[in-house]
Amino acid sequence: MRRAGFPSNTVGFAIGLPLILAIGGLEAFRPMGLSLPALTGGLLTLDTMIRVGLFTIILVGLNLLMGYAGQVSLGQAAFYGMGAFFSAILTVRARALGIPPTLVEAWWWPWLVMLAGAFLVGLTAYGIGRPILRLRGHYLAMATLGLGIVVYILLRENLGLPHLNLTGGFDGIQGIPRLRLGGILLWPAWRYYFLVWLFAFGAIALGLRVVRSRVGRALRAIHGSEMAAESVGVEVSHYKAQVFGLSAAMAALAGSLYAHFQTTVIPATFGFGPSLELVVMSAVGGMASIWGAPFGALTVLLVQEVLRTQLHRVIPNAQGEFEAIAFGLILVLIMLFLPEGLTTGGLRWLRSRMGLRPPSG
Amino acid sequence: MWSISPDGTGERSQAPLLEVFRVSKAFGGLMALMEVSLCVWPGQIKGLIGPNGAGKTTLFNLITGMLRPTSGDIRFQGRSIVGLPPYRIATLGIARTFQNVQLFPGMTVFEHVLVGGHRHGRSGLLGAIFRTSRMRQEEAEARARAWRILERVGLAEWADRPAESLPLGLQRILEIARAMATAPRLLLLDEPGAGLNPAEKARLVRLIRSLHEEGITVLLVEHDMNLVMELADEIAVLDYGRLIAEGPPEAIRQDPRVIAAYLGEEDEVRDAARS
Numbered sequence: 001m002r003r004a005g006f007p008s009n010t011v012g013f014a015i016g017l018p019l020i021l022a023i024g025g026l027e028a029f030r031p032m033g034l035s036l037p038a039l040t041g042g043l044l045t046l047d048t049m050i051r052v053g054l055f056t057i058i059l060v061g062l063n064l065l066m067g068y069a070g071q072v073s074l075g076q077a078a079f080y081g082m083g084a085f086f087s088a089i090l091t092v093r094a095r096a097l098g099i100p101p102t103l104v105e106a107w108w109w110p111w112l113v114m115l116a117g118a119f120l121v122g123l124t125a126y127g128i129g130r131p132i133l134r135l136r137g138h139y140l141a142m143a144t145l146g147l148g149i150v151v152y153i154l155l156r157e158n159l160g161l162p163h164l165n166l167t168g169g170f171d172g173i174q175g176i177p178r179l180r181l182g183g184i185l186l187w188p189a190w191r192y193y194f195l196v197w198l199f200a201f202g203a204i205a206l207g208l209r210v211v212r213s214r215v216g217r218a219l220r221a222i223h224g225s226e227m228a229a230e231s232v233g234v235e236v237s238h239y240k241a242q243v244f245g246l247s248a249a250m251a252a253l254a255g256s257l258y259a260h261f262q263t264t265v266i267p268a269t270f271g272f273g274p275s276l277e278l279v280v281m282s283a284v285g286g287m288a289s290i291w292g293a294p295f296g297a298l299t300v301l302l303v304q305e306v307l308r309t310q311l312h313r314v315i316p317n318a319q320g321e322f323e324a325i326a327f328g329l330i331l332v333l334i335m336l337f338l339p340e341g342l343t344t345g346g347l348r349w350l351r352s353r354m355g356l357r358p359p360s361g
Numbered sequence: 362m363w364s365i366s367p368d369g370t371g372e373r374s375q376a377p378l379l380e381v382f383r384v385s386k387a388f389g390g391l392m393a394l395m396e397v398s399l400c401v402w403p404g405q406i407k408g409l410i411g412p413n414g415a416g417k418t419t420l421f422n423l424i425t426g427m428l429r430p431t432s433g434d435i436r437f438q439g440r441s442i443v444g445l446p447p448y449r450i451a452t453l454g455i456a457r458t459f460q461n462v463q464l465f466p467g468m469t470v471f472e473h474v475l476v477g478g479h480r481h482g483r484s485g486l487l488g489a490i491f492r493t494s495r496m497r498q499e500e501a502e503a504r505a506r507a508w509r510i511l512e513r514v515g516l517a518e519w520a521d522r523p524a525e526s527l528p529l530g531l532q533r534i535l536e537i538a539r540a541m542a543t544a545p546r547l548l549l550l551d552e553p554g555a556g557l558n559p560a561e562k563a564r565l566v567r568l569i570r571s572l573h574e575e576g577i578t579v580l581l582v583e584h585d586m587n588l589v590m591e592l593a594d595e596i597a598v599l600d601y602g603r604l605i606a607e608g609p610p611e612a613i614r615q616d617p618r619v620i621a622a623y624l625g626e627e628d629e630v631r632d633a634a635r636s
Contacts, residue, residue: 212489220472227427233480
């Protein structure tokens with residue numbers, strides 16, 4: 001065989017799946033009083049791990065868009081928010097919207113809403129993507145940034161229809177129901193954790209398949225040279241809009257899962273700051289890698305957690321600003337020493353240590 | 362005897378593969394091409410030469426749809442292709458290489474050729490996500506085809522190398538391989554010999570010859586006069602956006618207008634004529 005490389009995908013699943021299962025099992029059964037926070041010195045909680053799973057779903061999409069197709073999005077949290085509010089509105093406000101109660105109370109209703117939301121948000125993003133993805137570089141960054149701000153303001157201002165009070169304005173929507181699977185309530189948290197990670201691994205598998213396909217090669221070709229890609233028959237504008245739509249649908253799905261986890265959604269969770277944070281996670285994990293998604297999310301959340309709990313020990317009177325500064329410094333260091341992100345950069349280092357060649361698609 | 366009228370009623374019995382008919386292109390006030398007409402006949406290697414800035418690359422960009430002509434028509438296999446997006450023109454059977462090599466950084470040599478075969482595939486996002494049996498079969502065929510092309514152009518041993526790590530000569534060969542993977546009827550080569558050493562050029566000439574023997578029609582822009590004279594069976598000469606001569610290499614060598622166009626810039630034509 002010609003393909004002698006590092007079997008990173010097999011290794012990823014072989015380590016990742018049991019680890020995630022072990023953490024879930026630990027929290028579900030609490031053997032001998034052990035728990036995730038106890039084992040990690042309070043650093044990791046199930047709550048954090050659920051967030052990592054949610055961000056993984058978004059980041060796989062964002063990495064396909066930014067790392068593979070080379071199209072920047074500074075407004076990805078908007079799609080996350082669209083999914084979250086779509087689920088919140090159609091479960092909490094469904095009756096006010098005239099949807100029959102028998103439908104709303106069925107266990108499968110939130111799942112249907114979730115799928116419909118991901119589909120519609122993906123379709124919307126495809127429609128928006130056709131024109132705006134003609135822009136390149138900084139201009140595209142500006143356009144997606146603008147898109148994110150518009151969506152945030154629409155959520156905050158009740159979509160411009162205050163009398164309907166669909167999004168709840170600043171305060172958002174409370175009392176979003178927990179998900180059920182038939183008669184089984186997906187709660188306490190460890191049950192929901194399994195659900196989220198099922199989706200997260202699904203997203204990773206999806207990402208890996210896309211990357212190693214005809215479409216994935218077309219996306220990488222577009223990243224390299226749009227002119228050359230087009231010259232061999234790649235319909236550049238279509239593929240760009242398609243991967244934008246896919247990434248938006250994945251963000252929306254994560255948004256729905258977030259809404260049913262948090263049971264409360266407010267617009268501030270989906271503003272410009274969160275969009276930027278997603279880009280940071282993507283860069284830290286490695287944009288041009290699917291496995292970078294969980295690592296990027298975990299690293300950023302962990303660093304934030306450590307700073308929040310430990311910084312005041314080093315600097316006694318440390319305030320919030322100190323956390324932000326230290327966080328920024330750590331990012332600069334990661335980007336300086338591993339500019340390709342933790343996974344791509346780390347694997348390259350490992351391969352060179354083991355004398356292996358990189359695999360080809 | 363080589364006179365060719367734009368509507369293709371020359372002395373040849375076949376219809377032209379590509380017909381450029383009174384094409385002009387203006388960039389603002391600058392006329393890059395003025396009323397240029399020429400034909401490329403099936404099975405030909407046609408050379409396109411001219412001093413720097415004569416409009417050769419502009420003509421390539423017009424043919425491949427990357428630019429739109431200000432006026433005039435371009436027909437491929439009898440059908441007008443003006444206004445079609447580049448990817449459509451590629452799927453009709455026109456492939457090209459670039460004067461400044463346009464590779465996909467981070468992708469291997471093999472992957473470049475796979476991307477070249479893009480138009481033979483059908484499977485989209487859903488096929489990739491669900492790994493349908495059709496998608497897998499298509500992928501296997503695409504890999505086999507790409508592999509054959511790599512062996513054919515002699516790049517097989519480089520298959521897993523990142524394309525940007527190849528020496529320039531091989532990068533240019535790779536661009537041809539990528540273009541070949543589209544299975545074109547017409548291949549446009551934009552200065553494939555630029556920056557190559559004699560050994561690399563000899564390899565390039567052999568490759569273009571063998572493609573021609575397979576029945577691929579070639580339109581070749583080249584600065585190296587010896588290379589064009591060696592390969593082309595007919596040459597068109599552009600100067601300041603106008604077609605100033607067209608004919609077999611021997612005639613072009615001695616054409617006073619051609620020599621005048623090159624005088625003062627370089628002596629390549631006369632050098633070539635002497636050799």
